[in-house]
Amino acid sequence: MKGTFLWRNRVLLSAGALLVISLHLLTTGLNRGDYAAAPALAMLEVMRPVQAAAAHLGDGACAIVHNYLDLVQVQQENTRLRAKIAQLETQQAEIAELKTENQHLGELLELHDALGLNAVAANVIGSDATGLSHTLILGQGSLSGLRPGMAVLSNLGVVGRIIDTSKHAARVLLIDDHNSALDGFDERSRARGIIAGVVDDGIIMKYVDRSEDLKPGDTIVTSGLDGIFPRGLLVGTVASVHREGPGLFLAVQVRPAVDFHALEQVLIVTQQTPSPPPDVRG
Amino acid sequence: MRLSILFAVLAYLALAIETSIPYWVQTRVLIPNLIVILAVDLGLRHHGVIPALIAFAMGYATDAFSGSALGINAFLITAVYLLTYEISSRLLVTNAAVGATFVFVGVIVTSVGALVLGDGSAGFAAVGPMLTSFAANAAVSALVAPAVFRFVAILKRMVGLPVSLARE
Incomplete structure (x- = not known):
């Protein structure tokens, strides 16, 4: 068998035959419901558990990543808002202080006017x-x-x-x-x-x-x-x-x-x- | 038989990865074409009817998981196997870099081929704009290929298959 034309060209011939089969599948427009498409559907079924597990893992991983990112974002937002609140509270206290001081100075001014003295x-x-x-x-x-x-x-x-x-x-x-x-x-x-x-x-x-x-x-x-x-x-x-x-x-x-x-x-x-x-x- | 089982498992894993990773990674070009890498490995190291059938089966399996018509990837992966076999059998040196080059060319061939065979003239028109992303995907696949070759070689040693390059 070895040394014959078929043996020497077995790869070329078999690959060529497979290429022809592929082209036949392609050119005949094989529907996915046809008999010849059954292996493809079987492969889909075989792959399904792995894909489902991967999708599940992916969902979990994505959820963890998204939750983490959200958490980081929320934490940053929280820090920023806390700083803002502290700043506003300080401003509010300053305003209240200024208001009180203004009131006191206004009263002192009234007293000053009433006294008529320097x-x-x-x-x-x-x-x-x-x-x-x-x-x-x-x-x-x-x-x-x-x-x-x-x-x-x-x-x-x-x-x-x-x-x-x-x-x-x-x-x-x-x-x-x-x-x-x-x-x-x-x-x-x-x-x-x-x-x-x-x-x-x-x-x-x-x-x-x-x-x-x-x-x-x-x-x-x-x-x-x-x-x-x-x-x-x-x-x-x-x-x-x-x-x-x-x-x-x-x-x-x-x-x-x-x-x-x-x-x-x-x-x-x-x-x-x-x-x-x-x-x-x- | 061992080769068929090994590549069936590898193709199964490759397709699982290729169909699952896009679920997480939105940039498709970053996902290497593992089936082409396996086909190149077959073409470089396993010359025979069975490896050709394995390449065809891997292409057919890819068709099962793609939206293209049945037969396109079967044809293209078999063609990649055949090209790799034909060229590598004429080269004096076929190292990992050569394998990576085969993978680069193979990914571009399968991508362009799938576009042209699937969509005809419209596919031809789309080749130009898509060529950059095809080249990027081919580059990523070529970069990953040596590692995959090493991994496959380890598995082959484990099951007692020859690892060295096939010579006629």
Whole structure:
């Protein structure tokens, strides 16, 4: 057999025959439902489990990849949104702060206009370091025209007076400090006294004659006689009046009008206060 | 018989890969034409009636999984086998690079042939625009071919088939 024409050309002949068969299949336009197409359909059936498994795996893999990508995207979006929220919250806080500051400055401006005196607004930048005395630190100093002894006010009333100044800062002695004293009177009864701080927190009105008609709830205002505070500024209200006990004077407890812990902006009167009219009993 | 079974399994795997990977990878040109690579391997190393029949069967199986008319890929894969056999039997050296070249040409031949045989004159007109993607697919197949040849060689050794190039 070997060495014959057929053997020598077996590959060529068999491949040629197969090519002819292929062309026959092709040219006769074999339908997929025909008998000769049955092996192809059988192959489809044989391949189906593998393809189904591959598709399943592919779906799973794609789902994992897509889920992962989505997760990464969501995480990035989340981070971005968190940053945005933080930024917006900061902006919101700043706006609220500016709104409050604007309101305070507006009230101080009204007070400034009402006083008719030269005054400078300043921010409160600190409080007393020890807590033993009651002082505040302002963000304006001598370069802004502040001098020791100047009256410090808020829109709610009297705050204190400046005791020290540097170029860019000033220290304010609050009226509830035990070293503080100012001249004031009861707006209703016109009874005069010295308003001073006490060590154990609070303000009292000293040297009020026992015969004076002071009642709780009365308004105490500055008299202007001390030469520091302009006349008629609100100091506080009478919290209690004690007539019992020995002594020449009443024990009057005053509730300050200003919440010293909540102060943010204050007004400093830089002009010397005009002398008050003599209608106060003392 | 061992060769038939081995290539039946390989063709089955090749078709499974070729029909499954496009499900994941949308860029079709990146998927190598494994059936052509197997046909080239047959043409390089196995000369006989059975290898020719295997090539035909692989083409026929490809037809079963393609939308083309039955017989197109049977014809083209058999033609690739025949061309590889004819040329390689006249070459002094047939290494992996030569095999890869056969694969490159074979993929282009089968792609263009399928287009022309399937669609006639319309297929001819489409050859020009499609040639770039055919060449890309052929290049990918040629790059993969040496690895496939090595893998097939390992399997052949395992089943006791000759691995060296066939010489008349």
